Amino acid sequence: MPISTYLEAGKAALAEEMRRDGTVWALGEDLGRGGVFGQYAGLADLFGTERIVDAPISEAAIMGTAVGAAMTGTRPVVEMRFSDFALCAIDELVNQAAKARYMFGGQTRVPLVAREPVGMWRSSAAQHSQSLESWYTHIPGLVVVMPSTPADNKGLLKTAIRSDDPVVYMEHKDLWGLQGEVPEGEHLVAFGSARVVRAGTDVSIVSWSKTVHTASEAAAELAGHGIDAEIIDLRTLWPWDQETVSASVVKTGRLLVAHEAVGVSGFGAEIVAAICEQHFESLRAAPQRVTAPRVPIAYSPPLEDCVRVTAARIVEAARRLMSER
Amino acid sequence: MPISTYLEAGKAALAEEMRRDGTVWALGEDLGRGGVFGQYAGLADLFGTERIVDAPISEAAIMGTAVGAAMTGTRPVVEMRFSDFALCAIDELVNQAAKARYMFGGQTRVPLVAREPVGMWRSSAAQHSQSLESWYTHIPGLVVVMPSTPADNKGLLKTAIRSDDPVVYMEHKDLWGLQGEVPEGEHLVAFGSARVVRAGTDVSIVSWSKTVHTASEAAAELAGHGIDAEIIDLRTLWPWDQETVSASVVKTGRLLVAHEAVGVSGFGAEIVAAICEQHFESLRAAPQRVTAPRVPIAYSPPLEDCVRVTAARIVEAARRLMSER
Amino acid sequence: MVKPSPPQVSANVDKRRLLAHYRNMCRVRAFEETALEALEEGLVPGPLHLSIGQEAVASGVCANLARDDILLSTHRGHGHTLMKGASPLAMMRELLGREGGCCGGKGGSMHIADFSVGMLGANGVVGANILIATGAAHAIKLKGESRVAVCIFGDGAINRGPFLEGLNWAKIFALPVLFFCEDNQFAATTRSCAVSAGPGPSARARSFGIQSVTVNGNDVLEVDAIVRDTLASVRAGQGPRFIHALTYRLAGHTATDTAGYRDGDEVAERWRQDPIARAAAMLVDAGMAASELEDMNDEAGLAMRAVLDEARASPWPEDRHTHTHVQDTHGPGLVGGD
Amino acid sequence: MVKPSPPQVSANVDKRRLLAHYRNMCRVRAFEETALEALEEGLVPGPLHLSIGQEAVASGVCANLARDDILLSTHRGHGHTLMKGASPLAMMRELLGREGGCCGGKGGSMHIADFSVGMLGANGVVGANILIATGAAHAIKLKGESRVAVCIFGDGAINRGPFLEGLNWAKIFALPVLFFCEDNQFAATTRSCAVSAGPGPSARARSFGIQSVTVNGNDVLEVDAIVRDTLASVRAGQGPRFIHALTYRLAGHTATDTAGYRDGDEVAERWRQDPIARAAAMLVDAGMAASELEDMNDEAGLAMRAVLDEARASPWPEDRHTHTHVQDTHGPGLVGGD
Numbered sequence A, B: 001m002p003i004s005t006y007l008e009a010g011k012a013a014l015a016e017e018m019r020r021d022g023t024v025w026a027l028g029e030d031l032g033r034g035g036v037f038g039q040y041a042g043l044a045d046l047f048g049t050e051r052i053v054d055a056p057i058s059e060a061a062i063m064g065t066a067v068g069a070a071m072t073g074t075r076p077v078v079e080m081r082f083s084d085f086a087l088c089a090i091d092e093l094v095n096q097a098a099k100a101r102y103m104f105g106g107q108t109r110v111p112l113v114a115r116e117p118v119g120m121w122r123s124s125a126a127q128h129s130q131s132l133e134s135w136y137t138h139i140p141g142l143v144v145v146m147p148s149t150p151a152d153n154k155g156l157l158k159t160a161i162r163s164d165d166p167v168v169y170m171e172h173k174d175l176w177g178l179q180g181e182v183p184e185g186e187h188l189v190a191f192g193s194a195r196v197v198r199a200g201t202d203v204s205i206v207s208w209s210k211t212v213h214t215a216s217e218a219a220a221e222l223a224g225h226g227i228d229a230e231i232i233d234l235r236t237l238w239p240w241d242q243e244t245v246s247a248s249v250v251k252t253g254r255l256l257v258a259h260e261a262v263g264v265s266g267f268g269a270e271i272v273a274a275i276c277e278q279h280f281e282s283l284r285a286a287p288q289r290v291t292a293p294r295v296p297i298a299y300s301p302p303l304e305d306c307v308r309v310t311a312a313r314i315v316e317a318a319r320r321l322m323s324e325r
Numbered sequence C, D: 001m002v003k004p005s006p007p008q009v010s011a012n013v014d015k016r017r018l019l020a021h022y023r024n025m026c027r028v029r030a031f032e033e034t035a036l037e038a039l040e041e042g043l044v045p046g047p048l049h050l051s052i053g054q055e056a057v058a059s060g061v062c063a064n065l066a067r068d069d070i071l072l073s074t075h076r077g078h079g080h081t082l083m084k085g086a087s088p089l090a091m092m093r094e095l096l097g098r099e100g101g102c103c104g105g106k107g108g109s110m111h112i113a114d115f116s117v118g119m120l121g122a123n124g125v126v127g128a129n130i131l132i133a134t135g136a137a138h139a140i141k142l143k144g145e146s147r148v149a150v151c152i153f154g155d156g157a158i159n160r161g162p163f164l165e166g167l168n169w170a171k172i173f174a175l176p177v178l179f180f181c182e183d184n185q186f187a188a189t190t191r192s193c194a195v196s197a198g199p200g201p202s203a204r205a206r207s208f209g210i211q212s213v214t215v216n217g218n219d220v221l222e223v224d225a226i227v228r229d230t231l232a233s234v235r236a237g238q239g240p241r242f243i244h245a246l247t248y249r250l251a252g253h254t255a256t257d258t259a260g261y262r263d264g265d266e267v268a269e270r271w272r273q274d275p276i277a278r279a280a281a282m283l284v285d286a287g288m289a290a291s292e293l294e295d296m297n298d299e300a301g302l303a304m305r306a307v308l309d310e311a312r313a314s315p316w317p318e319d320r321h322t323h324t325h326v327q328d329t330h331g332p333g334l335v336g337g338d
């Protein structure tokens, strides 16, 4: 299979879908020059500036016009640049896109994809580093996707573009350069199907996005301590693959969720709560979350590091989990 | 103690604080005519239109100017009318107000109160009924307050106005008319101090805002079934009184959280997760959440009723909880 | 009805067109008066924003729209929706939250919509419709279609950010959209002029290079004519246009608002400019019998009463609809589409 | 330095004032060139947005501000911050994320601020500063103070909703705020003119009834004079004003942007209008020795190198500061204030 980066895989997905379906288009700032991370480089040449649209700095309009355009027979791919700027377009996404189908009794659909790059990356500080995925999981009507690999960034973005529901599609900025095998052509990854990255019997470590790689690192280290961790990459947070997680927890009896976002009311809370409600009897120890503390993200690298989820922190939590009972 | 409504108690709190501190002012649409629910009735006469300010329909400006005014020696009380409209001012609240102190290394404070009435009320449908409190608990820097009684609406609003941190203050629209005793004068309720509404030994029912009353109803009914429920009103979700909840769960061994908001990634998930992490050994049964399903709120009353948290649903969940093990 | 002030009768009134408008406006008025009665009877569970006195806008704008033209409206959208071609029965059922409502009872008055006639929704968020309409126009242009989008919004909406972002967007992409500001002088209980800086909506539109014209929004023929001309330019691919229509909200902000913040004389004076009475007077001037007009009005009232009777007899939506139309993929368990 | 085109030497150049501006601009330029070197050396962990070529704005605006006047800036705010009176060492430490940085290393370049000199922050969100400045002006008015607020923002910000909401707000409340659009022609890699409809920022300001004037943003004396006049009116309680300054971003959007989307000739041409060279030429015209000016410039460079040396020797912030300045009430456990 050809090797490609996470960034290129996303670009390939968009290009393929634009070729397949003339109603797919993308809009966002600076797209004509490739977008802020180069995710759109060359696409304006391929598809023209009518379909790769340079927007003014008007996040509300980028999202809001996409809502109208999605209701009117097109499939807009909205580029928000940094997920933080999507906070300038929340009414459009949450009050309009997410609710339109329901409010109007099924008369319409809003097939838009809002690409919202997340995460800490090159000391970008408090307004350019957030991971607010749990917000969107709380909003009925929204699909929430967080790919961790190049292959998934292709397969999930293609699925997202074909989705008739609005999708919040969160790529991690720190993964743009990640290389991996990416299937050519029609590679689609279904929503709600987690990937078992590593099978294991002692502890179930659930994660997504960049933290999947940290968890995998941790698993390798845990193996050295004689702990056999199962690593699950959720891929999509809504829908989330509760079946796979449940099966794993029933097997291991131990649940650890790791994510980059703030722990308080992060999506880890939902997973822990759901599993505790449904598999309480299977749990052999208190579940654990390894997440960021409830503080804004600082600029200075050592302060940034203090909130980072590291393999060491996951290892420590997993060992604590194993030592209980 | 004098009896007053939840609405009047809030008004009294604001009036007292405005009298006490000349830098307190309020801004929002229609405030000069009392505000949309009458929470400001008469205040413009008392304090003048410079301190009870009529705003244009500019939620971003209402919140955003409040941020600047709060940094410049005043204490703005922001009225968002319906919490749903605060979605037009999320950048201002979350990227600016919540982070300014931290980003600027402690050089400034943003002592604003954002009043955001929440909840289902008179069939107001999907864009006028939301309860998004869990979002704000996820944001470092924000205090989140959800009063359930007239007395608390006075005591907490006064504390909120005096807070040097930005506060999201969520009154429940369906409680405006609720009557209760309200202490006169200097009545302050501290953040992070839950109220044990009813002591009990069998199951800890944690709730806030309007659902506290539903839970109390449920407790009365549960008593008839021989189940002695402890009802805890959190009052503030951030900070939340984990000590009181923990002590209760250690006593009862059973946790039930009930809230009006969507269950998925609602604040109930955080409570369940935190308690499971820390008091796993004390739990005698799987914790339970009684919440709304992940659907927008419909207009039609019977459909609205389908998502409502009722005493019957709480009773059923509590009985299920009691029957486990 | 209060006696209207003598209208300006134009020499070449198109009597047939005016009569059609008159009937339209009577229907809108009758629909809303009936809805108000229903509310007072306790049949309407949610809020109602009535457009009484503003019917000339609904009729004048929609007379120039084809079925596949797109219309976006506001929380005060009954007239627009009816005139765009929605069924009054489906609308009334919606207001009552019943099965067969145009949104299945899920939206109510603030989310009234009929996508089958190009009416893409009222909106509960002031100004949000501006971006949606602009986006619809963007899709129309992208697909090379010849239809247009029209967005009606209030004088209050010009103070929200999306007004700027939408107008700027529409102009830079030269989109086929007409922005129509239905200025009824009030934003809820606030006089818009007190919170809106500058010379007005048209000046703002022009600052984006968008041509604008101000019309008497109570003169249905003027609205009709100006919209017709303006849309011709929009349809010809000449980019967005703007119309500012001056009218007056004769009723309260919501059906339960007694509007005590303005005095009776002001309202009485404005009633004298009631667009329906005005049209009636012009028609009488042009030779119609007043009784014929009265009959027409009565007929509209009767029709809407019948609509209400049918709507109130309609069942509630089934409980299962709480869970339909949410999204295809429901998460845990992955319950399928609906 | 590229040779500047012959500047228009005005008869009554205030030589001393111009010389002060020249020194100011050299300091700003030197600060940023030093910061760029630091970045290239790997000392600056985050992004840098340089204002090279735009120094006349920073110097011209801030020359008219007292310490307690308030200034809000953008992501491209080094010059504004330095000119408002912040310490270059505290600023450089901030860029390097060190202890003693003006924000304790927690903000970096995009959040540079010095509240002690009235500089209430750069902002990572384009346009957000407009509302904050307006609010600061609101507080000033409410408290009956005589100071003013100034908001500098880019040409890209005029397309965001807060531009409308802030200007409207400032005008209806007649607030003491000056809106200053520093138009460097670009919004990141996009030419602003391609995405901004209408005649420009001034026309938009005027549509809110706010007077506006356009200035040559590369002519420091013109900026200075116009800002002085304009602020006199703002200080006199005559409400908000607007200035549109035309300049050019000589460097890339960020320090790592090579700006390949514009051609070299264009940039070379713009270098000929470099505000520093322009001021220097005027000063030479007015009798100053070129060598004296060179010396002054070199001195600025040396000073900033010393600043960098001191900054790079500064320690990192202590880890505990990850948890300080969050909020007084920390939730579970209620760990106290910080």
Ligand SMILES: Cc1ncc(C[n+]2csc(CCOP(=O)(O)OP(=O)(O)O)c2C)c(N)n1
Residues within 6 Å of the ligand: B029, B057, B059, B081, B085, B088, C049, C074, C075, C076, C124, C125, C126, C127, C153, C154, C155, C156, C157, C184, C186, C187, C188, C192, C249
């Ligand atoms: C963003 C937002 N803010 C506030 C409201 C509450 N609200 C509903 S209608 C209204 C007044 C709107 O005035 P205008 O736009 O002139 O329309 P009109 O009601 O006069 O038809 C307000 C403030 C809202 N629905 N949305």
Ligand SMILES: Cc1ncc(C[n+]2csc(CCOP(=O)(O)OP(=O)(O)O)c2C)c(N)n1
Residues within 6 Å of the ligand: A029, A057, A059, A081, A085, A088, D049, D074, D075, D076, D124, D125, D126, D127, D153, D154, D155, D156, D157, D158, D184, D186, D187, D188, D192, D249
């Ligand atoms: C709301 C928002 N959208 C997008 C960005 C990304 N961004 C940072 S600077 C910039 C260009 C700003 O252009 P302008 O306002 O002209 O300021 P300049 O960079 O030219 O100084 C953009 C798009 C942002 N910071 N905030």
Ligand SMILES: [Mg+2]
Residues within 6 Å of the ligand: C154, C155, C156, C182, C183, C184, C185, C186, C187, C188, C192
């Ligand atoms: Mg109005």
Ligand SMILES: [Mg+2]
Residues within 6 Å of the ligand: D154, D155, D156, D182, D183, D184, D185, D186, D187, D188, D192
């Ligand atoms: Mg610029």
